[in-house]
Amino acid sequence: MVTLTVNGAQHELDVEPDMPLLWALRDVLNLTGTKYGCGIAACGACTVLVDGQAVRSCSIAAADLAGSSIVTIEGLKTGEALHKLQAAWIEAQAPQCGYCQSGQIMAAAALLAEIPRPSDADIDAAMTNICRCGSYEEIRAAIHIAAASA
């Protein structure tokens, strides 16, 4: 049994010690906002926050995260209110197909937590997730919008 704290709620999971967090979230807890893209930590579609850090959930075992606080895209809102990154993402009309965007937003959340007003160079360094649709300019714009809003 693994005890996971996801978006503030505790869950008891009967999973193997090596089951990646990604699949525990998606197939066991039915939190499908976190996406599978590569399974080898190469794309970032599966990015979540673990104790505030951006982590590629396909490449970390759920069992290793007992005691950690995990936040997924579903946990970013406060009640019905969008997180400022989500609002900025809408304002910049960032998503195209949208599939990578949960991971992009979670990566950006970790970035803003560390650097509230990131420079372009900070964004280049932190935002390494793949967007196959090529929405990078809009993502960059959205991060600047979110950083500028209180």
Added chain:
Amino acid sequence: MAFKPSRRFVILSGLAATGALVVGYALSPFSTLDRARRLTAREGDLMPAAWLKIAADNRVTVYVPHGDMGQGTPTALAMMAAEELDADWALVSAETAPADLAFANGALAKGFLAGDMSIPRWLDGSADFVGRKAAEFMSLQVTGGSTAVRFTGVIGMRGAGAAAKAMLIRAAAESWGVAEADIVARESRLSHAASGRSASYGEMAARAASLAVPDDAPLKAKAAYTISGTSRQRFDIPGKVDGSTRYGIDMRLPGMLFAAALNCPVAGGTLKSVDEAPALALRGVKKVVTTADAVVVVADNTWRAQRALEALAPVWDEGANAALSSASIEAGMNAALDKGDFDADFAEGDPEKAIAGAARTVAASYSVPFLAHAAMEPMNAAVSVHDGMVEIWSGVQDGLGCRAVAAKLAGVSMDEVTVHQLPMGGGFGRRAFNPMMAMTPRHIEQAIAASRATGAPVLVTWSREEDMRQDYYREASIARLKAGLTAEGRIAGWVHDFAERHDPPEATAIHYDVADRTARYVSGTNPMPWGPWRSVDHTVHGFTIESFIDELAAAAGADPLAFRLAHLGNAPRHKAVLERVAGMAGWGTNEPGRAKGIAMREAFGTIVAQVAEVSVGDDGRARVHRMWSAADPGEVVNPATFKAQITGGAIYGLTAALHGGITVEKGRVVEGNFDAYDMVRLGDAPRHEVEIVESGARLGGAGEPGTAPVAAAVANAIFALTGQRIRSLPLRQFDLKTGAQIARA
């Protein structure tokens, strides 16, 4: 402009021959319209065309017969309908139309209803060629003068809106006993100034529904547009920022099981046998299911299924392609080109003679590799076989076409198949299944088999490795170009020979002035599975033709821009976009250590000219700092999404130019994941300025044209910077500092 009976007649008369059947259902109460009504309408709703519904509560719903791949197609189509309807934009929404014949469009309907297989292969994509293609418009941009363009884009959405408005006005006039001409329809409200009466569209909907659909509803002049041509927020975005949008891979059904699949690694091979025991011994595994060419493990979650699959050692019959390699394919292409058994895209004048008579000859050979689509969402499908019905949930570009293909795969009739078309985590051509295309949705076939075998709904998810190794690839190709140059530096004679032609047929067209010209191709050299890849053959020829034009300019000692402009005497639109992009980019000036390259391509009715600014790093790699694009799509519906499509399309092309290359060894695709098939990321993405040139020409596409010129613009910039002419992609195989080839693509 209006829908005149004669115009309608023209289009209807195309019914048998050119596939304009759908117009009938758009404007006439054909049986398909009744069917569409039953599927989407409730009592009191007005639905004058299958695409448009105005409900009693005044809400307007536009039914879009295309999947959402992220190009904003549903929003743009709704904008076109709302414009003509004079709807209050706040009341308008779009829904995916059911995958039903009532919502077939244009040529697709023709293919289905008439069983006519002579449709050009590039129409294959279908009901959503459009989604894929136009991004903005519900039309087959490839077709140029086809009725499909006018029908789906203009007559479909705009016509539906105009007809609905005319019916609402008539209903109000009858109800109030006033003249139609005195009624104003604006922002979803009808009003009559003299009597002070007014009503919402919704209030008049039921009455209007009983009226005949007009033949002559007027269309607005473009100058009167208030919605079309303005940037509007896309409907699909809110669900994509909070994780609530459900793609195929997110489908969950009561009692659902999860599956992973391993396909025969060699294209065309089959499964001989597999010992299921090692998988069945693992936790959570329910069943091992086999198809002719794959093993599928069904478990209680995806990870357990994937892991159990790894425990199996299937025995394959590798078939005819077991010894295939990139080298053998290349050798085959060269041999076929040497042999010269050509078909021609076009042949005008006597190019060989013109070249022989020119002051000098320039010739070059180019090669491009196979490319995978690598959509972010790997192939997947959920299927529930129950009560004799096959119910499918998947992200597909063509719901109706997929339904027909799935029926065949399942061995049932189309009536026994339901397709729920879900948003796609990228498509780029990979998810365009229909009966006329060689791509088989094996993931759907596998999910059908797995659901039948277990009696439960099953979601099959391919691993990234399966997605990449079991793709339908952009073809590898070799091109040999030859042209003459006169003493004055004019092109005299153009011969373009290449291997493997797919679509569209005009992809080899050149718009430069040269009277004697031909483009010829050899076929059958390439056994790898093929599929349409964002902008299709334009990706090949955009690189080769626009690189070769640059070579000619260099040979003539001319500036690449000036050389192009001097050869565009008959192409004012092309000239205009080139001039525009040159101005944007500050052509002729360079920052230290950087240089610019230019290229231009017309694809799917849109002309895009691009400039790329490049430097070469100490690692010998090219870095693209900035790009500029000028695009002429004729007219634009949603400028913000149009620009996003051009920049996104350019990133897709840039990834291919820098990194993209699928290699084949022993019949197997070598690259399996993003570690070996890398992508441009945010930090490598150029700053890209896009300007739209609205020439007023027929609507062109948005999703694909931005991809076509990129590789040539970058390669031409590298030539300008280093003097090295890039004749083979991707660039990662070269050390641009030393000029050495460091790796094989």
